[in-house]
Amino acid sequence: MPLIPVYLGLGSNVERERHLNAGLDALSGFLQQMRCSAVFESQAVGIKSGPFFNLVVAGLTDLPLIELDRRLKFIEADNGRYAPERKGLPLDIDVLMYGDLHGNFDGLVLPRAEILKNAFVLWPLSLIAPTLVHSGVGKDMQTLWHEARIDQVLAPVPFLWGEQQLTPQGL
Numbered sequence: 001m002p003l004i005p006v007y008l009g010l011g012s013n014v015e016r017e018r019h020l021n022a023g024l025d026a027l028s029g030f031l032q033q034m035r036c037s038a039v040f041e042s043q044a045v046g047i048k049s050g051p052f053f054n055l056v057v058a059g060l061t062d063l064p065l066i067e068l069d070r071r072l073k074f075i076e077a078d079n080g081r082y083a084p085e086r087k088g089l090p091l092d093i094d095v096l097m098y099g100d101l102h103g104n105f106d107g108l109v110l111p112r113a114e115i116l117k118n119a120f121v122l123w124p125l126s127l128i129a130p131t132l133v134h135s136g137v138g139k140d141m142q143t144l145w146h147e148a149r150i151d152q153v154l155a156p157v158p159f160l161w162g163e164q165q166l167t168p169q170g171l
Contacts, residue, residue, distance in 0.1 A: 003032060003060040006068065007096040007129065009114065009121050013044065014088035016053040017159070019079050023091050024057070024161050026075045031059030037124035038167040039159035042152060045118060049088050053157065054120040055166065056096065058128050065098050065105055096121065102135040111136055116144065119152040 008027070012019040020039070028034055037056040044052060061068055072093040076082070079091035096112045103110065111134055114121045125132070126145035133140050139147075156171040 001062045001064065003062055004099040006031070006059055006061050006098050007125060007132070008057045008059075008072070009054065009092075009094045009096050009112070009125075010057060011052045011054040011092045011120070012090060013050050013052045014080075014090045019091040020053055020055070020159070021161055022079055023075055023093060026078070027057060027059070027093075030063065030071065031057070031061055034059040035128060036161065036164070036166050037128040038171055039157050040120055040124060040154040041157045042120040042154050045120075045152065047089070052089075052120065053159070054124065055159075056121065056124040056128050065095070065101065065108065065110075068098070069095055069108055096125065097132070097135075100135055116148075117150070119148065119150040119154050122148055122150065123154060 010020060010023050024036065035058045039053050039055045041051050041053055063071065076091050076093055081091055094112055095108060095110065096115055098110055101110045115125060115134060116122065122145050126141040130142035131140050134144060156167050159166045
């Protein structure tokens, strides 16, 4: 199978640094040419909880979409996402875009609607892939971010993954 570009959204509101680092470590095991956006803190959307750390990861994969999604669910499970006694959301990983796929694929709707609805997805995506075109609206991510009227406050946060500082100073 050829390599497919993928964009993933990651978030955590429980032991945020630990779970995001664990998620990034796991993803680096099967994504090629993996790149990470800056990390942002945001208030929860759609659930009552503490603030989240969010980022977007870009990479290449040879996994079919459904297998990629299955692996992401395993990574989430390894971080306590589905534990009955869990508090908050330890790790959430969503497929935002998979190549140029557009539509419903066994319940995965791509591109993911949250791209256009949530600043914590669109801003990091516009930073990591400014010229990437959203197949549903035909505009690039940088344009979408500049035109967005999303009422959410984001704050860039310093974040170290391994030796790599993900959030540049002055962002």
